[in-house]
Amino acid sequence: MTSPRTTTDRPTDPADPTAAFEDIVGAETDRDPDHAVIERGAAPCAPRRVRRRATSRPPTDPEVDKALREVETELAGRWGETKLEPSVRRIAALMDVLGEPQRAYPSIHITGTNGKTSTARMIEALLAAFDLRTGRYTSPHVQSITERISLDGAPIAAERFVETYQDIKPYVEMVDAREEYRLSFFEVLTGMAYAAFADAPVDVAVVEVGMGGSWDATNVLDGSVAVLTPIDLDHTDRLGSTPGEIATEKSGIIKQGATVVMAQQPVDAAQVILKKAVEVDATVAREGLEFGVVARRVAVGGQLLTLRGLGGEYEEVFLPLHGEHQAHNASVALAAVEAFFGIGSQHARPLDIDTIRKAFASVTSPGRLEVVRRSPTVVLDAAHNPAGARAARRAAISEAFDFSNLVGVVGASDGKDMRGLLEAFEPIFAEVVITQNTSHRAMSADDLAAIAVEVFGDERVQVEPRLPDALEAAITLAEEEGEFSGGGVLVTGSVITVGEARLLLGRG
Numbered sequence: 001m002t003s004p005r006t007t008t009d010r011p012t013d014p015a016d017p018t019a020a021f022e023d024i025v026g027a028e029t030d031r032d033p034d035h036a037v038i039e040r041g042a043a044p045c046a047p048r049r050v051r052r053r054a055t056s057r058p059p060t061d062p063e064v065d066k067a068l069r070e071v072e073t074e075l076a077g078r079w080g081e082t083k084l085e086p087s088v089r090r091i092a093a094l095m096d097v098l099g100e101p102q103r104a105y106p107s108i109h110i111t112g113t114n115g116k117t118s119t120a121r122m123i124e125a126l127l128a129a130f131d132l133r134t135g136r137y138t139s140p141h142v143q144s145i146t147e148r149i150s151l152d153g154a155p156i157a158a159e160r161f162v163e164t165y166q167d168i169k170p171y172v173e174m175v176d177a178r179e180e181y182r183l184s185f186f187e188v189l190t191g192m193a194y195a196a197f198a199d200a201p202v203d204v205a206v207v208e209v210g211m212g213g214s215w216d217a218t219n220v221l222d223g224s225v226a227v228l229t230p231i232d233l234d235h236t237d238r239l240g241s242t243p244g245e246i247a248t249e250k251s252g253i254i255k256q257g258a259t260v261v262m263a264q265q266p267v268d269a270a271q272v273i274l275k276k277a278v279e280v281d282a283t284v285a286r287e288g289l290e291f292g293v294v295a296r297r298v299a300v301g302g303q304l305l306t307l308r309g310l311g312g313e314y315e316e317v318f319l320p321l322h323g324e325h326q327a328h329n330a331s332v333a334l335a336a337v338e339a340f341f342g343i344g345s346q347h348a349r350p351l352d353i354d355t356i357r358k359a360f361a362s363v364t365s366p367g368r369l370e371v372v373r374r375s376p377t378v379v380l381d382a383a384h385n386p387a388g389a390r391a392a393r394r395a396a397i398s399e400a401f402d403f404s405n406l407v408g409v410v411g412a413s414d415g416k417d418m419r420g421l422l423e424a425f426e427p428i429f430a431e432v433v434i435t436q437n438t439s440h441r442a443m444s445a446d447d448l449a450a451i452a453v454e455v456f457g458d459e460r461v462q463v464e465p466r467l468p469d470a471l472e473a474a475i476t477l478a479e480e481e482g483e484f485s486g487g488g489v490l491v492t493g494s495v496i497t498v499g500e501a502r503l504l505l506g507r508g
Contacts, residue, residue, distance in 0.1 A: 064158045064159050064162065065158065067158075067159075067162045068145075068146070068158045068161060068162055071161070071162050071165045072145055074165075075145075075165075075185050075188060075189070076185065078182060078183065078184050078185045078188065079181070079182070079184035079185060080184070080185055080441070085181060086214075086215040087215055088215055088216075088217065088219055088220055089179070090175060090179050090181070090183050090184075090187055091183070091187045091190060091191065091217045091220055092220050093175045093178075093179065094168075094171060094172065094175050094183060094187065094191045095191070095194070095220050097171045097174055097175065098168060098171055098191065098194075098195055101194045101195045101197070101198035101199075102194040102197075102198075102205075102220055102221050103222070104197070104198040104201060105135070105197060105198065105201065105202050105203065105204060105205050106203075106204050106205075106224050106340070107204065107205040107206070107207055107221045107222070107223045107224065107225075108123055108204065108205070108206050108207070108223055108224070108225040108227060108336055108340055109207050109209070109218065109219075109221050109223030109225070109226050109227065109253045110123075110206070110207065110208045110209065110227040110229065110336075111208075111209040111212070111213045111216075111226075111227070111228055111229070111250045111253050112227070112228050112229025112230055112231055112250065112263065113229070113230060113231050113232040113246070113385070113387060114229060114230055114232060114325070114385070114387050114388045114391065115229040115230060115263070115325060115328075115329045115332075116138070116208045116209070116229050117138045117208060117365065117368075118321065118326060118329045118365045118368055119227065119229055119329045119332055119333050119336075120136055120138050120206050120207075120208045121136070121138075121363060121364065121365050122329060122330055122333035122334075122359075122360065122363050123206050123227075123333045123336050123337055124136045124150070124153055124206050125153065125359045125360065125362050125363050126333060126334065126337040126356065126359045126360075127203075127204055127206070127337060127340070128152065128153055128359070129355045129356070129358055129359035129362075130351075130355060132203040132204055133151075133152060133200065133201075133202050133203045133204075134150075134151070134152060134153065134202055134203070134204055134205070134206060135149070135150065135151055135193070135196065135197035135200060135202035135204075135205045135206070136149075136150040136153075136205070136206045136207075136208075137149055137150075137190070137193040137194075137197075137205065137206070137207045137208060137218070138150075138208040139186070139189075139208065139210050140495050140496070141495075141499070142366050142367045142382070142495060142498060142499040142502060143366075143499045143502060143503060144158075145161070145189075146158055146161045148189060148193070149161065149164075149189075149192060149193045149196055151196070151197075151200055151202065156196060160196070161192075164192045164195060164196045164199070165188075165192055167195065168188075168191055168192060168195050171191075172188055172191065184217070186210050186217050187217045190210075190217040190218055193205075193207075194220075204340070205221075207221060207223070209250070209253060212246075212249040212250060212252070213249050213250040213251060213252040213253045214249050214251075214252025214253075215249075215252070216252075216253075218253075219252060219253055221253075222255050222258075223253060223255060223258060224258055224259065224340065225258060225259050225260075225261060225336050225339045225340050226253045226254045226255065226258050226259070226260050226261070226282070227260075227261045227263075227332060227336050228247075228250060228251070228260065228261070228262050228263060228265070228273055229263050229329070229332060230263050230264060230265060230328075230387070231243050231246055231247050231250060231265055231266065231269040232246075232266075232385065232386075232387035242268060243265070243266040243268055243269040244266075244268030244269055244271065244272050246269070247265070247268070247269035247270075247272035247273055248272050250273075251272055251273045251276040251277075252276075254273075254276050254277060254280055254282050255280060255282075256280045256281060256282075257280070257281055257282065258280070258282045258283075259282065259283045259284075259285065259339040260273065260277050260282050260283065260284045260285065261285050261291075261332055261335045261336045261339055262284060262285065262286050262287060263287045263328060263329075263332050264287045264288055264328070270286075283339075283344070285310055285335050285339060285344075287328065287331060287332060287335075290310060290335070291307075291308055291309050291310055291331055291332075291334070291335040291338075292307075292308050292331050293305060293306075293307060293308075293327045293328060293330075293331050294306040294307060294308050294313065296324070296327045298399050298400065299318060301320050302318060302319050302320035302321055302322065303318075303319050303321070303322070303326070303327060304316060304317070304318055304319075305317045305318075305319055305327055305330060305360075307330060307331050307334055308331075309331075309334045309335055309338050309343075309350060309351075310335055310338040310339060310343050310344050311338050311343040311344075311349050311350040311351060312349070312350035313350070314334065314350065314351075314353055314356050314357075315353075316357065317330070317356060317357055317360050318357065318360065318361050319360050319361075319363065320361065320363060320364070321363060321365055321368065321369065322369040322395045322399075322400035322401075323369055323391060323392070323394065323395030323399075323400065324391075324394060324395065324399075325391040325394075325395070326365075326368075326369075326395075330360060334356070337351070338351065366502065366507075367380050367381065367382045367495065367498040367499065367502060368381060368382060369381050369392060369395055369400065370502075370507075372501075372502060372505045372506070372507050373505055376475060376478040376479055376487040376488050376489060377401065377403075377487075377488040377489070378471075378475070378488070378489045378491065378505060379401065379488065379489070379490050379491070380490075380491045380492075380498045380501055380502060381490060381491070381492045381498065382492070382494070382495040382498045383421065383492050383493070384412070384413065384416055384421070384492075384493060384494050384495065385416060385417060385420070385421060386417055386420035386421050386423070386424050388421075389420075389421045389424035389425055389492070390424045392425075392490070392492065393424055393425060393427070393428055401488060402486055403428075403486050403487070403488040404486035404487070405430050405477075405478060405480075405486060405487040405488070406428055406429055406430060406478075406487075406488050406489070406490060407429065407430060407431050407432070407433065407474040407477045407478045407487070407488070407489050407490070408425055408429040408431070408432040408433065408474070408489075408490050408491075408492065409432075409433045409435060409467075409470050409471060409474045409489060409490070409491040409492070409497075409501070410422065410425075410432055410433070410434055410435070410448065410452070410492055410493040410497075411434075411435040411436050411437045411442065411443075411445075411448075411467060411470070411493050411494055411496075411497035412442070412443040412448055412493040412494050412497070413437075413439065413441045413442060413443060413494050413496065414441055414442070414443045416443070416494075418443065418448060418451055418493070419451050419454075419455065421492075421493065422451060422452055422455040422456070423455055425490075425492070426455050426456060429456070429460070429490075430460070430477075431456075431460045431461070431462065431477055432452055432456055432460060432461055432462070433462045433463075433464055433470045433473050433474045433477070434448050434449040434452050434461060434462070434463045434464070434470075435463075435464050435465060435466070435467050435469075435470035435497070436448075436465050436466075436467070437467060437494060437496045437497040437500050438467075438496075438500065439494075439496045441496075442494075442496070445463055445464075445465040446463070449461060449463045462477075467497065467500055467501060467504065468504055471489070471491070471501060471504060471505070474489045474491075475489055
């Protein structure tokens with residue numbers, strides 16, 4: 001097999017990073033910044049513009065909230081995110097009638113099993129620090145559906161979310177009418193994101209895959225940079241039963257001539273990704289070879305890193321997130337941004353270190369080892385598979401927090417490997433409180449408790465079907481060791497559980 005090109009094999013005349021940066025920044029168009037409905041007279045390949053409809057008066061917040069709830073209700077009537085058809089035909093049809101909005105801006109496309117959202121947020125922060133206007137599409141949301149579509153680092157305004165939906169709704173219905181199945185919840189949201197980004201307009205889109213890669217709705221993009229975060233076992237009923245099989249699906253986001261930024265992977269997954277890179281003549285940057293974490297040490301509120309990027313070394317970078325896995329996410333994010341700016345070993349010029357430090361210091365990732373209360377400390381982490389649980393366990397106990405009595409609150413979604421997740425947490429949880437979130441996809445507390453008893457034993461398991469009761473019970477258990485004993489609570493198992501706990505604990 002021909003070896004894939006790495007960043008050391010980049011063509012002899014690579015783009016100058018400064019020129020690439022100036023090209024992107026200088027690509028400010030004279031497009032009307034107003035937002036609006038689709039203009040039908042545009043050229044076939046040009047994205048149809050969206051102009052915001054004028055209103056006689058700005059709607060009040062209650063009116064906007066009501067409109068947002070109505071949109072959510074309409075979206076909820078479509079196929080949910082767990083019901084999928086392995087095809088991009090419908091989303092491609094929607095992009096066609098919208099005028100291909102996803103081609104109006106360059107993009108960085110991200111897939112993997114864990115770390116996608118945190119990596120996306122880091123990439124977004126880095127790009128913004130270099131004065132690029134960003135659009136970010138991630139899923140699922142922690143608390144509000146508007147979080148999925150971000151502009152300039154913040155969730156899209158509820159009013160704008162509603163307007164974007166209303167603008168594309170006629171075209172959604174047009175596609176619905178001629179396809180065997182209607183567009184799904186995720187497909188419509190993806191269409192909204194791409195239309196909102198073209199409308200803004202953004203300089204670059206940072207897009208996280210929903211599930212898999214090849215047939216994911218986001219994969220109508222031609223990302224100039226394809227990021228593959230660590231691949232592990234998740235959604236095995238749809239993606240495959242080994243990392244290599246799952247990588248086959250996820251490597252589908254790698255496009256002709258793109259740059260692949262690959263996190264450390266299991267051997268079989270790495271082989272699949274490299275083979276795909278050869279097939280499409282993509283350049284590959286590999287964590288541990290072309291880039292990586294040189295050093296890290298725990299610091300107050302996060303960690304201090306030295307990162308080796310594609311253009312050189314970056315020292316004394318503070319990242320206000322906990323865990324070794326977040327350091328690796330940071331190295332992947334940095335390499336992705338360097339690749340976007342055309343930086344490789346043949347043109348190895350590091351980005352401005354002060355800008356890099358400022359960007360990483362600003363990063364947030366709600367629901368990822370997020371402290372939401374003290375005395376006792378309550379930490380939220382959206383781990384929902386064994387690999388995510390192992391990463392949270394290492395960070396929560398080994399370095400960031402010194403818990404002597406840690407109580408888990410676990411609520412899950414159906415279809416997940418909860419035995420594997422609970423087994424990962426068993427060594428660190430003194431006791432576990434099993435609960436249930438309010439989603440229709442929630443695993444019943446009784447079913448989850450039956451697994452927990454097998455893992456922890458009956459005496460260490462308490463069942464509280466209502467999340468407020470579960471939080472109260474866990475906090476009481478953590479406090480039993482005394483105020484200064486190192487008692488803590490870790491809420492985990494599902495993004496939805498974490499989002500609901502975040503609201504209950506006053507972070508909404």
